Amino acid sequence: MLIVTCVKQVPDTTQVRVDPVTGTLIREGVPFIINPYDTHALEEGLRLKEKYGFRIAVISMGPPNTEITLKKAIALGADEALLLSDRAFGGADTLATSQVLSEAIRRLGQKEEVAIVVCGRQTIDGDTAQVGPGIATRLGYSQLTLVDRIESVDLKAKKIRVRRRLEGRHEIVEATLPAMIAVVKEINSLRYPIVPMRLMAEDSKTTLWDNKIMGLDENTVGLKGSATQVRKIFSPQRTSGEIIGDGIKDPEEASRLLIERLIEKRAFCI
Amino acid sequence: MEKEKNIKKPRGVARLIPGICIACGARCQSDCPEDAIEMNEKGEPVINTAKCIGCRRCVKICPSQALEMYFTPEERNILAGMAATAPGEAAVGETGIQEYRGVWIFVEHTEGKPATVSWELLGEGSKLAKTLGVELCSLVIGDHVEHLCQESFAYGASKVYLIDAPVFHHYRTETYFRAICYLVDKYKPEILLMGATGMGRDLAGAVATKLKTGLTADCTGLDIDEKGYLLQTRPAFGGNIMATILTEKTRPQMSTVMPHVMARANMDASRTGTIVRESMDINEEYLPTRVIEVIEDATGEQLDLAGAEIIVSGGRGMCGSENFAILQQLADELGGAVGCSRAAVEAGWMPAERQVGQTGKTVRPKIYIACGISGAIQHLVGMQGSDVIIAINQDKKAPIFEVATYGIVGDVFQVVPAIISTIRELRAGKVGK
Numbered sequence: 001m002l003i004v005t006c007v008k009q010v011p012d013t014t015q016v017r018v019d020p021v022t023g024t025l026i027r028e029g030v031p032f033i034i035n036p037y038d039t040h041a042l043e044e045g046l047r048l049k050e051k052y053g054f055r056i057a058v059i060s061m062g063p064p065n066t067e068i069t070l071k072k073a074i075a076l077g078a079d080e081a082l083l084l085s086d087r088a089f090g091g092a093d094t095l096a097t098s099q100v101l102s103e104a105i106r107r108l109g110q111k112e113e114v115a116i117v118v119c120g121r122q123t124i125d126g127d128t129a130q131v132g133p134g135i136a137t138r139l140g141y142s143q144l145t146l147v148d149r150i151e152s153v154d155l156k157a158k159k160i161r162v163r164r165r166l167e168g169r170h171e172i173v174e175a176t177l178p179a180m181i182a183v184v185k186e187i188n189s190l191r192y193p194i195v196p197m198r199l200m201a202e203d204s205k206t207t208l209w210d211n212k213i214m215g216l217d218e219n220t221v222g223l224k225g226s227a228t229q230v231r232k233i234f235s236p237q238r239t240s241g242e243i244i245g246d247g248i249k250d251p252e253e254a255s256r257l258l259i260e261r262l263i264e265k266r267a268f269c270i
Numbered sequence: 271m272e273k274e275k276n277i278k279k280p281r282g283v284a285r286l287i288p289g290i291c292i293a294c295g296a297r298c299q300s301d302c303p304e305d306a307i308e309m310n311e312k313g314e315p316v317i318n319t320a321k322c323i324g325c326r327r328c329v330k331i332c333p334s335q336a337l338e339m340y341f342t343p344e345e346r347n348i349l350a351g352m353a354a355t356a357p358g359e360a361a362v363g364e365t366g367i368q369e370y371r372g373v374w375i376f377v378e379h380t381e382g383k384p385a386t387v388s389w390e391l392l393g394e395g396s397k398l399a400k401t402l403g404v405e406l407c408s409l410v411i412g413d414h415v416e417h418l419c420q421e422s423f424a425y426g427a428s429k430v431y432l433i434d435a436p437v438f439h440h441y442r443t444e445t446y447f448r449a450i451c452y453l454v455d456k457y458k459p460e461i462l463l464m465g466a467t468g469m470g471r472d473l474a475g476a477v478a479t480k481l482k483t484g485l486t487a488d489c490t491g492l493d494i495d496e497k498g499y500l501l502q503t504r505p506a507f508g509g510n511i512m513a514t515i516l517t518e519k520t521r522p523q524m525s526t527v528m529p530h531v532m533a534r535a536n537m538d539a540s541r542t543g544t545i546v547r548e549s550m551d552i553n554e555e556y557l558p559t560r561v562i563e564v565i566e567d568a569t570g571e572q573l574d575l576a577g578a579e580i581i582v583s584g585g586r587g588m589c590g591s592e593n594f595a596i597l598q599q600l601a602d603e604l605g606g607a608v609g610c611s612r613a614a615v616e617a618g619w620m621p622a623e624r625q626v627g628q629t630g631k632t633v634r635p636k637i638y639i640a641c642g643i644s645g646a647i648q649h650l651v652g653m654q655g656s657d658v659i660i661a662i663n664q665d666k667k668a669p670i671f672e673v674a675t676y677g678i679v680g681d682v683f684q685v686v687p688a689i690i691s692t693i694r695e696l697r698a699g700k701v702g703k
Contacts (some may be wrong), residue, residue, distance in 0.1 A: 013508030014648065016629065019289075063296065063309060087305075091297035091331070098479060124508055127628070128487035133443070133475025143443040143560045145472045161562070166468040168574075169380070170565040171440075172464065176558040186622065223300045223331065227484030230333035230515045231501065236654075240672045247662070247680020254678045255688035258660065259696065261676060266603075267637055267658045270696045 003054045003110045004105050005045040007038040009062050010125040018235050034069050037120025042047040043188045045118045055079045061100050069208050073199035075193035086210040091223035098134025099220050102134045117180040129189035132182035166251040280345035281324025284317050286330040290336035298328035370521035374459040377418050378469055388467030392425040393535030402495045412690050413439035425535040427526045431546045437554055440561035441469055441701050447476040451549055459522050461500055466526035484517030485524040490531045509628055509651035517650040530634035531655055580606030580637045587642020587682055591619035596686050603693050611643045627652035642682045645670025
């Protein structure tokens with residue numbers, strides 16, 4: 001039985017800054033990392049492997065240098081890494097991305113039965129949380145998003161029981177396998193690769209599938225297969241207000257002025 | 271025109287304008303018909319000018335306008351000499367799109383209790399419907415939820431599509447998504463909006479995939495362009511930039527919309543409308559998922575962040591969990607709630623459910639007081655919709671001051687107690703009078 005973990009290589013958006021003059025992104029020196037949510041998906045996959053004896057395959061769609069990210073996944077304990085890379089896949093929105101990922105999972109499933117697909121909640125560059133549901137819908141798997149705990153997996157009955165975290169409540173949900181689960185960061189804490197594994201991962205090979213192998217209609221993948229188009233990109237407009245008083249020398253005075261201003265503007269009344 | 275036929279119009283070659291490319295994922299490369307574009311390590315295009323035929327596809331597709339056409343001086347002379355009038359652009363084939371009419375709002379609820387984002391969506395949806403000159407409709411799916419129809423009318427919907435059956439008692443992806451796909455196929459709305467909540471994002475992702483249509487997540491702005499397309503604006507790259515996204519060729523155009531960003535519609539209980547009752551034959555036995563248990567989170571004494579009118583928030587500058595007590599004091603004085611930045615959660619000073627920002631909650635209180643928060647972009651996207659923002663920080667260069675209505679540069683541990691005592695004094699004075 002196979003677990004498939006989907007990962008994405010992303011720029012570390014916490015390190016991206018906007019040039020205040022030109023309003024463009026400063027990407028100089030911004031490293032590429034595994035999407036942080038996906039590291040928790042991989043960790044959860046590894047825990048399921050240890051507990052239930054699954055094999056675990058990691059898949060990613062992206063440019064050829066995504067191999068670095070996949071090797072890190074091998075170092076952590078994944079059994080197999082698969083890179084889905086083709087020019088035709090570039091510029092994909094979530095609809096076109098789930099097309100490629102679900103086809104890859106379907107093909108993996110022809111060799112070995114897929115029990116669970118584990119995804120991160122969302123990526124830090126796109127932040128859509130749409131690819132997981134896209135995969136589940138295309139494959140007809142049970143869809144379980146915002147999972148913060150796996151309660152149990154019953155391979156005989158083909159059932160999984162998870163806890164989902166929603167606004168102001170949690171839900172315990174039982175679903176039939178195969179299932180796609182999208183996990184939140186709180187589901188687990190990460191492990192770090194041990195040295196022998198890291199060395200082994202250096203020599204490991206990732207499998208590459210391009211569209212010659214995948215055989216998808218080019219109108220359903222990449223830019224052509226995307227239903228959304230980006231019309232424009234701009235930097236957010238912000239207007240800064242006023243600095244009140246001298247809070248360092250005279251915090252009391254500054255506080256008094258602030259409260260006066262708030263009362264004046266009717267933002268607050270005593 | 272005849273005599274110009276033998277002079278070939280120069281087409282130029284594409285060229286990258288340095289420093290603008292955002293490494294969007296090789297859109298230019300994948301749209302190039304001639305394989306003239308390679309991507310470098312930074313994810314920027316390198317154009318092989320020998321192969322480029324000047325078709326402009328990459329220039330048009332680039333979301334950040336980072337590509338331009340380059341002409342040699344000679345070519346520019348030829349162009350200047352040609353007084354050729356540009357042929358009008360052919361209209362995009364929109365077959366089938368026209369049958370889709372109307373703006374639909376999915377009314378989110380938990381066991382019949384509506385989520386406020388639904389009424390915010392009706393407020394925004396009514397503007398879109400008015401611009402387009404179409405109907406504003408609600409979608410109510412659940413078990414014993416007919417009361418939500420009247421509420422929808424009160425908030426501005428003129429029609430409600432209702433599916434009411436026990437199988438919809440708990441939200442489950444497959445039941446709700448089948449119901450929505452059924453209604454969309456039957457009635458064909460041009461726009462479908464849902465809240466960017468746990469439920470909305472779970473549902474919208476499934477619906478859009480099944481309908482093979484575009485979906486834009488977490489929108490913070492919606493508008494209609496001159497062609498009648500829905501302009502969907504959302505933060506991208508962790509909030510560093512904003513992107514405006516369109517779904518041109520498929521319908522419905524779908525968005526999830528951030529809660530607390532749009533203003534709620536005005537309520538008028540006297541409004542009425544039409545209820546369209548629909549039913550679906552879904553057999554519980556064949557459903558793959560079952561909700562076993564719902565555990566309501568203990569709300570305790572603390573006010574819910576999302577509903578608070580005043581929020582006092584602390585960040586890294588609070589230096590420790592014990593120091594949040596003064597923020598709680600200020601919040602109590604103002605009748606508000608305490609929030610925090612991601613730094614405070616990661617340091618273990620505050621629980622995750624108190625976090626404001628991209629990975630936490632989006633809030634829109636009347637007053638937001640940021641104490642010792644530097645104002646990383648991920649935090650700003652979660653609170654910049656607040657009516658009045660007050661920043662208290664020692665570092666006058668902190669980005670939080672760029673969004674603050676009022677700022678005090680100073681030590682949080684001096685300024686916050688000073689604010690508390692100012693309020694107390696004023697109140698005491700008022701009582702004294």
